[in-house]
Amino acid sequence: MQDTYLASATDPNLMLVLKVLPAIVVILIASAICGRLAILIKQPRVLGEMVAGVLLGPTLFGALFPEAQRAIFTADVKPILYVLSTIGLTVFMFLVGAGLDHGPKEGKSRAGRNGAVLAISGIVPSLVLGAAAGLLLFDKLSRPDVGKFEFAMFVGGALSITAFPMLARILYERKLQNSRLGRLTLVGASIDDAMAWCFLAVLSAMHANAGLGSALVTIGLSAVFVVLMLTVVSRLLRPLGEKVERTGRMGFDQLYIVIGVILLAGFFTDFIGIYSVFGGFIAGLAMPRNAAFRKALQDKMMDVTCVLLLPIFFAFSGLNTQLNGLAGWAMILPFLVILIAGFVGKYFGCALAMRSIGFSWRESYAVGGLMNARGLMILIFINIGLAQQMITQELFSMLVLVAVITTALAVPLYRWAIPTKHEQALVHGEFVPDKQKEPALV
Template sequence: PMTVLAQIGLILLMFQIGSDFEFGHLAHRASKRAVGLIAAFSVAAPLATGFLVGQGTAAILAPGIDALAYSLFVAIAFAITAVPILGRILREYGLTRSRIGVITISAAAINDVVGWVLMAAVVAFAGSGFSWVHSGAQMAGLAGLVLVLRLVGRPLIDRLMRRFPVVDGQIPTPLLAIVLAMVFAAGIATQKLGIFTIFGGFLLGLLFHRHDRFVAAWRHQIGQFVLVFFLPIFFTYTGLRTDILGLASAAEWMWCAAIFIAATLAKIVPVYVAARLAGLDPHQATIAGVLMNTRALMELIVLNIGLQLGFIPPKVFTMLVIMAVATTVMAGPLLRLLLHRQGHPVDRLLDA
């Protein structure tokens, strides 16, 4: 039952993340070169590093699991950046409208989309036994689903919004019922394609981002319930699968530390280099690296998929969970320190 509830919660959460997605960040004219460079470096370098780490540790940490599938999942885990938590950090520190804030959230948005597409491709490829024909058919099916959602789903949603308008911040019951049915139908469709259910929720959510009233009402009516009921279940579910005591030897903790260091450097250093190439000063480049290193919930979702599909073993799952939590927790203190040095009024903002 906990597994089912966690999956339902994730589908609804991914729908909300999709509907909250700010496409405006991608079209922002300011600092486009910086956004492009940071996005490219923040995906390519961690992917390559993660894949090499996977190849180097497969025989030691993941015996009995296909080395290619394992390496691809480690690569995805290294590349993930969590847009939702990044947005909250920017708001907390008053950086939402700053140049560095706009650049990092824009780059993270691109990183997020590319990451989920790569995740879908990896699941299709690994799940098909690395058959190019079968995985190609799955990706073609996914492309067909995206096309159907764009050509049929989007006009249908527009009609639904006109037929059942949101009034006083409340979603009409018929509209809510239809949308929930559409969310789970999209999840079933992607599952049938051999990918994973939550990707369907994310795709459908992207179609709703233009309807601001609906998105705000959903966040108030459904989103809060998802956060206070389903999300704790998912965290509990993840916690029960995370066996920290299972890392019993010093060697395993050394591997855990090595994975954390590799994942952190694979994000911060390339982002710093990209930001400097784009003309940002060293301080801003460091801030960009720290911000892009946040992984949080998105990473946990990816790791649970990998464990569920059998592409990462339990001990590596635990190591990567520790890495995800640590890279997210360290972002706040590091950012505060960097902002202090830059003369940013961080204390006043946090105390306000």
């Protein structure tokens, strides 16, 4: 008996399990506490989970209790957390795509055009203003081996991101995901982020001297993937939806197929250089649109994904975040320049775009605020830039704070534009009164 115990105690697989499980428990406790605190101050739970991830890293936990932090989040635990976090985010974005109501067929082309308008308006102003800020701050913040154009484009690209997963969580928490405003915002944000990752692929290729050809191959393969998923794979999956509609339940056989499609889609998009989150989202869009099928997916997969897997994603990103780059007043002005460039470009660009396609000023300002939520997608973007030595630790830290501040402002700006008395109109698909009938917003 003692020999068996000693053998198991020295088993490397068992030892790894004994390291990973406490780390996950710590993550869940921190996420639950911070998520609840976020709700108490009328912020989305997901913001609290994001902050929890940052606090578990070297910013707070590692600074106050470095030995405990290293003992819990050891070097061999982090790869496991990375795999779990990637699976969690991919599955969540699949559920977002699968639950997205495409609306009536006659309105799809118009919705697509409007989503493209919103995406372009969210990207171009932020990209231009961010690039201008990058050029202005090049001498102060850039690495010596990075060119001025590359540096400016990286700053602009980072500021042009909208946190698609976080935006989706906010809309789901407010039951707005299938409102006309919610659907359009999700489509615009998905295009926004897909273009941002393609943009990062181009920058990475330029930085590695791999040439634009490598980046163009990635973009071409992404387009082929989307077409195949939304045509061939979508048709092949229709009998699956019909069976669930007929029987009223989703069995293990159907769930195996669904999960297999999610993981393969995520694998392919990761393999070609576009983050797996978009593979999951496109897989969701390819799923059958039957109401019973969509409900079964949400019932079986959403709660576990949000409670267990997504907090691991936030924590893993937080473990790579250090807010020690803003030491000294010399960095305050550059930080404010970057923050203002990112906020103004996204907020007013999206608001004016929404107004131009027929939404009221209230709805337009609300979308401008929501699209400013950059969340941890920008953290992924800048972590890649830091790992590839495209940016300095100081700029990285500034962009982390930009992510936290703009995300924290998203819901207050939304609630300022659309008070509670108007929100139910959005949920039920009704038109929110313009500022001509309400107190002026500006």
